[in-house]
Amino acid sequence: DWTPESFVDTTVAELKEQLGNDKVILGLSGGVDSSVAAVLLHKAIGANLHCIFVDNGLLRKNEFEDVLDSYKHMGLNVKGVNAKDEFYAALEGVKDPEAKRKAIGKVFVDVFEKESKLVDDAKWLGQGTIYPDVIESVSVKGPSATIKSHHNVGGLPDYMKLKVVEPLNTLFKDEVRAVGHTLEIDDAILQRHPFPGPGLGIRILGDVTAEKVRVLQEVDHIFISSLKSSGLYNDVWQAGAMLLPVQSVGVMGDERTYENVVALRAVASLDGMTADWVHLPYEFLAEVSNNIINRVKGVNRVVYDISSKPPATIEWE
Ligand code: XMP
Numbered sequence: 001d002w003t004p005e006s007f008v009d010t011t012v013a014e015l016k017e018q019l020g021n022d023k024v025i026l027g028l029s030g031g032v033d034s035s036v037a038a039v040l041l042h043k044a045i046g047a048n049l050h051c052i053f054v055d056n057g058l059l060r061k062n063e064f065e066d067v068l069d070s071y072k073h074m075g076l077n078v079k080g081v082n083a084k085d086e087f088y089a090a091l092e093g094v095k096d097p098e099a100k101r102k103a104i105g106k107v108f109v110d111v112f113e114k115e116s117k118l119v120d121d122a123k124w125l126g127q128g129t130i131y132p133d134v135i136e137s138v139s140v141k142g143p144s145a146t147i148k149s150h151h152n153v154g155g156l157p158d159y160m161k162l163k164v165v166e167p168l169n170t171l172f173k174d175e176v177r178a179v180g181h182t183l184e185i186d187d188a189i190l191q192r193h194p195f196p197g198p199g200l201g202i203r204i205l206g207d208v209t210a211e212k213v214r215v216l217q218e219v220d221h222i223f224i225s226s227l228k229s230s231g232l233y234n235d236v237w238q239a240g241a242m243l244l245p246v247q248s249v250g251v252m253g254d255e256r257t258y259e260n261v262v263a264l265r266a267v268a269s270l271d272g273m274t275a276d277w278v279h280l281p282y283e284f285l286a287e288v289s290n291n292i293i294n295r296v297k298g299v300n301r302v303v304y305d306i307s308s309k310p311p312a313t314i315e316w317e
Pocket of ligand 1: 101194195196197198238272273309312313314315316317
C-alpha cells in the first residue's frame with residue numbers, strides 16, 4: 001500500500017543508488033513541488049544537491065527573503081540570486097502577454113545557466129515535475145499549451161547536457177502535499193496557492209516597471225494576508241490582484257485624484273483547467289478594498305472579478 005512514509009523511504013533509497021556521489025542542480029520556485037523535490041533529494045544526497053532560487057523581481061512582497069529563510073532552516077544548500085534588474089531590463093516596454101512570458105523565460109534560463117556553471121561538475125538537473133505535468137506535456141495539443149505558453153521553472157536548453165531526475169513524477173498534487181507533510185515541510189509552503197512562473201509580470205497588464213511591481217505587491221499583500229487572517233485562504237484555490245492599465249477619477253479629501261484601478265480575483269478549482277469565482281463575503285471585500293485604497297498610494301479604485309473559466313481564464317494575461 002502506498003503511504004507517504006513508504007514513498008519517502010523507497011524514493012530516498014532509489015535516489016541514493018541512482019545518484020551516488022553526483023552533484024544535482026535544482027531551481028526552487030517557492031512552490032510546493034520544487035520544495036518537496038528538493039527536500040527529498042537533500043535527504044538522499046545532502047550537500048551534493050545545489051539549489052538555486054532566483055529573485056525575478058516579480059514575486060510577492062517579501063517572498064524572496066521569507067522563502068529563502070525557510071529553505072535555509074530546512075538545511076537546504078541554497079543560493080539566492082537577485083536578478084531583478086535583468087528581468088526588468090528585458091521587460092522594458094514589452095506589452096504583449098506572450099512576449100512578456102518569453103522575455104521572462106529567457107532571462108530565467110540565462111540566469112539559471114550562469115549559476116549552474118558555477119557548480120563544478122554537476123551531472124543532474126533535479127525537477128519538481130508531478131504526474132499531471134507529465135501528462136500535459138505529452139498531450140501537446142492540450143488547451144493550456146495553445147492558449148498560453150506556461151513557463152515553468154526548470155526548462156533548460158538541451159546543450160547543458162544534464163540528466164534529469166524527477167522524484168515526484170508519479171504523484172498527484174495531494175500526494176505531493178502528503179509527502180511534504182511527512183518530510184515536515186512548513187505548512188506555509190505546502191498549502192500555498194499556485195503562483196504562475198512569470199509572477200506579477202502577467203498580473204501587471206501592459207508593460208512592467210519596478211514601480212508598478214511595488215504597487216501591486218502592496219495590494220496583493222493586503223488581499224492575501226486578509227484571506228489568511230480571516231480563515232478564508234484555504235477555501236480558495238488561487239487568489240491575487242491585477243494592476244490594470246486604467247486610471248480612474250476619485251476624490252481624496254477635497255482633491256480630485258486620477259489613479260490606478262486594481263482587480264481582485266479569487267477562484268475555486270481542482271486543477272486550474274476550469275474555475276469558478278469565489279463568493280467572498282461582502283464585508284470581507286469591503287474591508288480589503290478600504291485597506292487597499294487607504295494604504296496603497298496610487299490606487300483609488302478596487303473591482304472584484306466575477307468571471308468563471310471558461311470563457312475567462314484565471315489570469316488576465
Ligand atoms: P489560466 O490563466 O490559463 O491559468 O486560466 C491556469 C493556471 O495556470 C497558471 N498560469 C501560469 N503558470 N506560467 C505558469 O507557471 C504561466 O505563464 C502561467 N499562466 C497561467 C495560473 O496562475 C493558473 O494557476
